[in-house]
Amino acid sequence: MPLLLFDQRTGPDLGADTPAYPQPHVPDWYADAKLGVFIHWGVYSVPAWGTPREPGRHTPVEQEFSHHPYAEWYANTVRIPESPTRRHHERTYGVGTSYEDLADRWTAEHFDPDAWMELFAACGARYVVPTAKHHDGFCLWDSATTPFTSARRGPRRDLIADLSAAARRHGLRLGLYFSGALDWHNGAFPPIRSLTDLFRLRRNDREFADFAHDQLTELVDRFRPDYLWNDIDWPDSGKGRGPKDLAALFARYLDQVPEGLVNDRWGVPYFGVPTREYVSEHSTADRVWEACRGLGRSFGHNTAEDDRHLISGHDLVHLLLDTVAKNGNLLINVGPRADGTLPENQVARLHMLRDWLAVNSPAIHGSRPWRRHTEPTGHPVRYTTREGVLYVADLDPQHGALSLSGEAAARAAEGEVYWLTPDGRRPAHPDGGGTFTVPEVLRGAGAAVLAIEGGAE
Numbered sequence: 001m002p003l004l005l006f007d008q009r010t011g012p013d014l015g016a017d018t019p020a021y022p023q024p025h026v027p028d029w030y031a032d033a034k035l036g037v038f039i040h041w042g043v044y045s046v047p048a049w050g051t052p053r054e055p056g057r058h059t060p061v062e063q064e065f066s067h068h069p070y071a072e073w074y075a076n077t078v079r080i081p082e083s084p085t086r087r088h089h090e091r092t093y094g095v096g097t098s099y100e101d102l103a104d105r106w107t108a109e110h111f112d113p114d115a116w117m118e119l120f121a122a123c124g125a126r127y128v129v130p131t132a133k134h135h136d137g138f139c140l141w142d143s144a145t146t147p148f149t150s151a152r153r154g155p156r157r158d159l160i161a162d163l164s165a166a167a168r169r170h171g172l173r174l175g176l177y178f179s180g181a182l183d184w185h186n187g188a189f190p191p192i193r194s195l196t197d198l199f200r201l202r203r204n205d206r207e208f209a210d211f212a213h214d215q216l217t218e219l220v221d222r223f224r225p226d227y228l229w230n231d232i233d234w235p236d237s238g239k240g241r242g243p244k245d246l247a248a249l250f251a252r253y254l255d256q257v258p259e260g261l262v263n264d265r266w267g268v269p270y271f272g273v274p275t276r277e278y279v280s281e282h283s284t285a286d287r288v289w290e291a292c293r294g295l296g297r298s299f300g301h302n303t304a305e306d307d308r309h310l311i312s313g314h315d316l317v318h319l320l321l322d323t324v325a326k327n328g329n330l331l332i333n334v335g336p337r338a339d340g341t342l343p344e345n346q347v348a349r350l351h352m353l354r355d356w357l358a359v360n361s362p363a364i365h366g367s368r369p370w371r372r373h374t375e376p377t378g379h380p381v382r383y384t385t386r387e388g389v390l391y392v393a394d395l396d397p398q399h400g401a402l403s404l405s406g407e408a409a410a411r412a413a414e415g416e417v418y419w420l421t422p423d424g425r426r427p428a429h430p431d432g433g434g435t436f437t438v439p440e441v442l443r444g445a446g447a448a449v450l451a452i453e454g455g456a457e
Contacts, residue, residue: 004195007264007274012236019240019247021270026288027259029173030227030273032366033126034324035357036175038292038333039116039163040131040299043138043154044074045338046102047092051077051084052304053297065193071335072300075099075136075184079191100185103138106154111340113166119342121170123350124357126365129175129229129331130163132219137185141222145215148185164223175227176219180212180234180266198232209238213249220253226260228253229275233267263290276328284326284369291323292331295346301335307345313352317446320353321393324364325373325382352446360420360449363391371407379403382447390452394438397448403435408452412436415455419448 050071053059059067066083068076077085078099089097120128133139141160142151150159160176167174181202189201212235219225238245246268254260264271274289281289295316296305311319316332323330332353334346357364363384370383370390379402380395390411394402404412412434418425419439428436428450442448 004277005274006233006267007271009233009267010269011267012239014240017240018269019245021247021268022250022254024270024272025261026272027261029259030127030261030329031288031368033173034329034364034367035123035125035320035353036127036129036173036290036329036331037120037123037125038129038177038294038299038331039336040072040134040177040294040301040333041159041336042072042131042134042140042300043099043103043106043136044072044134044300045336046105047071047074047089048301048303048335048338049074049085049088050298050300050302050304052302052309055308065191065197069297069302070300071298071302072131072134072136074300076191080193099136100148103148103153106150106338108150108155108157108159108338108340111155111157111159111162111336113162114169116163116336116342117166117170117172119347119350121172123354124361124365125172127173127175127227128163128167129177129227130160131177132160133179133183133215134177135179135182135184135232137179137183139215141219143215143218145211145218146185160219160223164225173226174223175229175261176223176225177229177231178216178219179232180216180230182232183208183212186211202233202235204236206237209235210244213238213244213246216249217252220249220256224257226257228260228262230263230265232265236267239268273329275331280322281326281328284373285328287327289326289328290331291319291328292333293319294333294335295349296335299333299335301337301343310345310349313349313356314446316349316353317356318395320364321382321384321395321447322373324367325369325384325393327369356446359422359445360393360447362386362389362420362451363393363449367391375405378405383408388453390455392450392452394448394450395446397438397443397445400438400443401435402438402448402450403433404430409434411452411455413455416453418451418453420451425451 051067053069066080078089139149142158262272264274278293296309367384367386370385382393384391417428
């Protein structure tokens, strides 16, 4: 999909009527967390299908929405007559079956929220962000605003209640994803076919703004989420100074959750943390930010994808290191099956991350960016720092040798230097040219981490 920088979308211009927003704040728990798990699970998990984005192939811009790779966009893509999704749907369910009909086929019979959270915590995640309502309008909690919910259809369970309780039992912070301005169940617009349509074909009236406000207020009051992760803007009629407008909702939220956080996808001149979807910052950012992506090319489970479409374990480690070195958090997504099980190839990737973090957590959790995130030329490395220790992550440990330069080399000459290994710290000594030999036990890892303790700052 084309890149959208949501922190740059701050309209409409209300001039003197622009409300007063709270002071932007990124709490310490979030800056320390570094890794979260996104969970895209909904009615779209029943068909679990999106046009697979083949590696190395470019999708023409005119097909970006008709050949959408995101399975969670099924309710929109299925309405585009020429789309592969429409053809798949008619072959699988018949011409007369609507998207809404699929809600009653979602049973979630193997859903075990504690097993999910135990896995995520073991993999090094510090927060989780399940989808409370995606663009299809289906609520995963028992909402008083609509019967189109998981409590009254399909699973017949308040899934957000289950997920939030399990997250907190396993020591994870809770975020909630909410689709603020898009709700395809409440409106009669044609399908979205372009980025222009994305912001044009939606409701901005007062009634819908109040509806969105009431739903998000239910989530805040019931679950006290640590993080509000909104998507695709907010109804324009709800951006003023009224008691049901967004500024008042933010104030209410932060009054109840003082260490709460909001993201940047509200379409107002206020946000806590900018988000980047399937892209990164070019260099170290001045403020904490967040990278989000699926383990594959879809967020919702997509049965049309296979291992070729999923990020490799080594690349996942590199992505985490690159993001953290640039002052970011990585929100990596899992897409459960409709029955509540997690796809085995996704779990395998999480296990690879778990195994790497079991050794290298000190370079990630609670760390901060260094003077730069990498070197402009030479061997690929990423830098982080924590409690006076400089961590140098070698992204190509198979090479067998790591040469430091500049300030890092100067610190190593004066400080204590050691490798992080499965057996603990292993002293590291350079050869005559200032090169450190990577231990054999680390050469098959996604990255090997050299720690420099002390030395000149």
